[in-house]
Amino acid sequence: MSSPSIYGASRDGYGNALLRLAANPDVIVLEADLGKSTKSCHFRKEYPDRTISLGIAEQNMMLVAAGLASSGKIPFASTFAIFTERGFEQIRNGIARPGLNAHICGSHGGIHTGSDGSSAQSIEDLAIYRTLPNMTVIHPSDDLSAEELTMQLVNLDGPSYMRTIRNKVQRTYDAKTKENIKIGKGNVIKSGDDVAIVACGVMVSKSIEAAKILNDEGIKVTVIDMHTIKPLDTELIDSISSKCKCIVTAEDHSVIGGLGSAIAEHNSKTNLVPIEMIGVKDRFGESGDSEELFEIMNLTTLDIVNAAKESMARK
Amino acid sequence: MIISNQELENMANRCRINIVKMIHAAKAGHPGGSLSAIDLITGLYGTSLNFDVNNPNWDDRDRFIMSKGHASPAIYSILHEVGFLEESDFMSFRKLGSICQGHVDMKWTNGVDFSAGSLGMGLSFGLGCSFAAKLDDSDRKIWVMVGDGETQEGQLWEAIMAADFHNAGNLKMIIDRNRIQNDDFVSKQMEIGDLSNKLKSFRWEVKEINGHNMKEIIESIKWAEIDNGRPKAILANTIKGKGISFMENNPSFHGMAPNDEQLKLAMEELS
Numbered sequence: 008m009s010s011p012s013i014y015g016a017s018r019d020g021y022g023n024a025l026l027r028l029a030a031n032p033d034v035i036v037l038e039a040d041l042g043k044s045t046k047s048c049h050f051r052k053e054y055p056d057r058t059i060s061l062g063i064a065e066q067n068m069m070l071v072a073a074g075l076a077s078s079g080k081i082p083f084a085s086t087f088a089i090f091t092e093r094g095f096e097q098i099r100n101g102i103a104r105p106g107l108n109a110h111i112c113g114s115h116g117g118i119h120t121g122s123d124g125s126s127a128q129s130i131e132d133l134a135i136y137r138t139l140p141n142m143t144v145i146h147p148s149d150d151l152s153a154e155e156l157t158m159q160l161v162n163l164d165g166p167s168y169m170r171t172i173r174n175k176v177q178r179t180y181d182a183k184t185k186e187n188i189k190i191g192k193g194n195v196i197k198s199g200d201d202v203a204i205v206a207c208g209v210m211v212s213k214s215i216e217a218a219k220i221l222n223d224e225g226i227k228v229t230v231i232d233m234h235t236i237k238p239l240d241t242e243l244i245d246s247i248s249s250k251c252k253c254i255v256t257a258e259d260h261s262v263i264g265g266l267g268s269a270i271a272e273h274n275s276k277t278n279l280v281p282i283e284m285i286g287v288k289d290r291f292g293e294s295g296d297s298e299e300l301f302e303i304m305n306l307t308t309l310d311i312v313n314a315a316k317e318s319m320a321r322k
Numbered sequence: 323m324i325i326s327n328q329e330l331e332n333m334a335n336r337c338r339i340n341i342v343k344m345i346h347a348a349k350a351g352h353p354g355g356s357l358s359a360i361d362l363i364t365g366l367y368g369t370s371l372n373f374d375v376n377n378p379n380w381d382d383r384d385r386f387i388m389s390k391g392h393a394s395p396a397i398y399s400i401l402h403e404v405g406f407l408e409e410s411d412f413m414s415f416r417k418l419g420s421i422c423q424g425h426v427d428m429k430w431t432n433g434v435d436f437s438a439g440s441l442g443m444g445l446s447f448g449l450g451c452s453f454a455a456k457l458d459d460s461d462r463k464i465w466v467m468v469g470d471g472e473t474q475e476g477q478l479w480e481a482i483m484a485a486d487f488h489n490a491g492n493l494k495m496i497i498d499r500n501r502i503q504n505d506d507f508v509s510k511q512m513e514i515g516d517l518s519n520k521l522k523s524f525r526w527e528v529k530e531i532n533g534h535n536m537k538e539i540i541e542s543i544k545w546a547e548i549d550n551g552r553p554k555a556i557l558a559n560t561i562k563g564k565g566i567s568f569m570e571n572n573p574s575f576h577g578m579a580p581n582d583e584q585l586k587l588a589m590e591e592l593s
Contacts, residue, residue, distance in 0.1 A: 035457070059453060059488070067446045067480035074450020077428070077435070079381065080457065082450075097443060097477070105429050105437040 015178050017171040017208075018114045020153030022046025025083060027154075028161055029054050035075055037061060037084035039068045045085035045114040045171070065090050069097035069111070076107035081161055088113025088129035088170050095135055102166045103139040110160050116146070116170035117259035118292045118300050119209050125291040129170070133207075134264025136168040137237045143167040143190065144237040146258075146266075148211035151180040152234055155188045163190065170208065172259075174297055177212040179232055193240040199227030202315045203247040203254050207233050207266050210257035210285065210306070217311035228315065239269050241277075248278035253318040255283045257311055259301075262286035281321035283314040325368050327536040334364040334536075337399035338565045339592050340412060344395050346585045348416035351424070354575040355469060356396035358500035358533070358560040365539035366465060366496075367400050370547060375405040378432035384462050385451045387436040389444020390469035390498065391425035392577070397434065398422050406433035442475025444468060445495060449481050452493040463547065467496045471503030474512050479524075482553075486525045491549040495526075498533065500562035502573050518557055526553050533558030566591055 026049050028034045036058045042048040051058040061068040065086055072082040091098070091113040102109045118128050136144045143163060147153035153171055160167055179196065180188070187194060193205070197218050206214040211232045218228040229247055233240065248254065254274075256267035267284035274280060287304055301307050337360045345351035363386075372384040388397050398412040407422070414420035423430045425439035436447050448466040455462045472478060485493050497517065501508050508514060518528045529545055531538040539558070546554040562576070563569030566588045569580075580588055 035453070057457070061484055062480075062487075064477075064480035064484065066442075066477040067449070067484055070443045070446030070477070070481075071450040071453065071484070074447040074452075075454050076450075077447070078451050078454030078458075080454050096440060097446075100437070100440045101443050101447065105427075 013178050014175040015150030016173060016175045017147045017150055017153035018046045018173060020147065020150035021085070021112055021114070021157050021169070021171050022049045024154040024157030025050040026053060027158060031081065031161060033079060033081045034161065035059065035080045035082045037068050037072055037082055039063060039065050039086040039090065041086050044087065045112060047083070047085050065094040066097050069094040070101045072109040073101040073105070073107050076109040081108055083110045083112065085112035085114060087127065088116035088132045089127055091168070092129060092132060092135065099139055103141045106141045106165050108163065108165065110167045110169070112169045112171060114171045115173045117172060117208060118287060118304055118306065119259050119297045120173045121297045121300065122294045124294040128292040130261045130287045130292070131264065132168070132170055133236050133260050133266065134268070137264065137269065141165045142237060143235065145169040145190065145235050146207040147171065147234050148179040148208055148232050149176060151178060151185045152188050152232070155185050156190060156234060159190050172209055176209050179211050179215070188234070191235045191238050191240060193243040194232040194234065195229065196232055197228060197230040199229050200250055201227045202319050203229040203231065203251040204257060204311060204315060205231045205233050205254060205266065205270060206257035207236060208259050210259055213308045214257050214311055216308045217315065220308065220312050221315055226315065226319070233266055236266050236269055239273060241273050244270055244273055245277060248274060248280045253281045253322050255285060255311060255314045255318050257285040259306060260286055262288055281318050283318040285311055285314050327540065330364055330368045330536050333368060333403055334361050335592060337364060337396065337403060339589065340399040340402060341395040342566065342580060342585060342588045344398065344412045344415040345579045347413050349579050350416055351395055351579055352392040352577050353395070353569055353580065354502060354562040354572070355390060355393040355498065355500060357564045357566065357569065358562045359390070359393050359467060359498045360396045360399065361534050361536060362467070362496055362498065362539055362558055363396055363400050365536060365543055367404055369540055370543050371465070372462070373433070378406065382460055382462050385435045385448065385464045387444045387448045387451070387464070387466040388426050388438055389466055390441065390472055391438020394422070394424065394426045397426050401431070401433045441469070441472040442477040445478055445481035445485070448493055449485055449490055452490045453488070455492055461549070462492070464493050465496065466493070467498060470497055470499040470501060470514060470517070471508055471511070473497065473514050473517065482521065482524045482526065485553040489551045490553045491551040493553045494546040495553070495555045497555060497557050498560050499558055500560045502562040502571070502576060504576050506573050521555050526555050528555045528557055530557040530559065533560035534564055
């Protein structure tokens with residue numbers, strides 16, 4: 008018997024959760040041709056009567072989700088993160104404005120999606136959905152947390168956007184620790200007083216690696232999986248700002264408007280501690296392997312380590 | 323309750339008076355497309371639409387989705403006729419805090435099933451409601467009204483294609499073919515041509531009518547009510563600004579309120 012894998016892709020967690028959610032007859036799955044990629048295909052196979060194929064037509068899909076939600080259904084609509092953006096105004100006016108319980112999942116998010124190139128690499132999705140009133144914005148770090156957070160969406164009062172990713176990464180959670188995950192609550196993975204690293208998505212496992220390197224150098228690090236970008240867990244941000252007095256944010260997303268921006272916006276009113284942001288620096292990506300792209304974009308473990316030291320030096 | 327065509331025409335006339343009054347009071351709004359649509363809307367509410375004023379969110383009500391949401395005065399006027407709104411509600415149209423928002427909004431007004439304002443979205447929303455009705459094994463009907471300028475939106479054709487593919491027989495679209503859009507005549511902005519055959523090529527069933535002839539309106543509604551597994555469209559030829567001579571077929575009154583003198587003239591013509 009083999010031991011459980013220590014790797015997982017968040018899109019698989021989404022797909023697994025949909026299957027578990029099928030016990031609720033109001034759960035409906037919407038697809039725009041990419042079910043095999045977003046992993047809603049497992050639900051389709053088991054529950055074809057509750058799976059709606061809408062073809063390559065994302066704008067229509069968003070409003071079909073809204074219509075279903077207005078009739079008491081709980082739609083889960085998925086496509087690539089970048090193609091959800093094609094329906095941004097539909098999500099804005101059709102879903103967020105009336106506050107309908109429709110859940111959008113954008114898979115293959117970020118630079119990490121790799122060789123498809125810049126047209127497929129959404130680096131702005133978290134930012135744009137964060138601007139919408141009523142929206143909950145989630146970016147899980149691994150398959151186990153994606154599954155747990157998706158399970159919780161069904162009880163959310165209002166719409167959500169969840170970004171998942173294509174590739175497997177080292178897991179942040181196991182069967183026991185995933186029980187601590189709650190929408191809207193950052194998860195403290197490591198606790199230390201010298202610097203706090205707040206990350207989301209694939210950058211969480213890199214932040215944990217960075218913390219190990221820093222720890223070997225005698226630097227005590229707090230690592231937080233801030234899977235919910237909105238509503239931001241400001242209580243936790245206040246607490247680590249007071250304790251560590253400097254912050255590094257890490258996200259596979261533009262530094263404009265994402266997790267780093269959300270924390271900086273909050274701290275500008277509360278606790279002016281130094282913040283170093285690891286993220287995509289206002290540029291588009293290109294084709295390549297995930298790790299190669301992370302090298303040229305300065306999204307590596309070593310970049311987090313260096314940012315932690317710079318942040319500490321600015322205290 | 324059987325309501326005669328004459329009674330429906332009288333109701334539509336009262337709606338026209340209130341449409342003009344509320345837009346005049348707000349000093350803003352869209353009279354042209356409200357007046358072109360009101361006979362169709364009156365026919366639908368007066369003879370077909372199943373709803374409960376005392377229980378606006380009744381799950382099994384028919385849905386009326388006003389995709390051309392700028393024609394909100396038409397909706398507020400009919401919601402007043404059927405008992406959802408008081409005169410004071412619609413006379414506060416567009417004012418701060420009013421339940422009668424500039425564009426129809428399900429969050430603000432009882433009896434409104436869709437938050438409109440951005441064209442091209444209503445049929446998709448209606449398709450979502452259509453799926454829900456089927457999943458609930460309900461025979462409730464989903465009506466969507468769109469403007470003819472609105473058919474320039476690509477999303478509408480995504481929904482038309484999807485409604486065909488999914489055999490959305492409970493979905494009915496009414497097209498208010500008034501031939502004028504915001505800037506000018508449709509023929510000058512982006513002519514959409516033979517809408518009937520375009521829809522038929524998507525395997526929709528289409529009935530073309532005079533959208534101001536109550537007899538034709540009621541007959542087309544009865545035709546569309548029947549669910550034979552095909553989505554149906556009523557292509558209603560209408561006159562923008564219908565009922566007020568200086569507004570009729572006048573692109574200026576797409577989105578302009580009448581002044582005091584024009585209000586007086588309009589009231590004289592409608593009374």
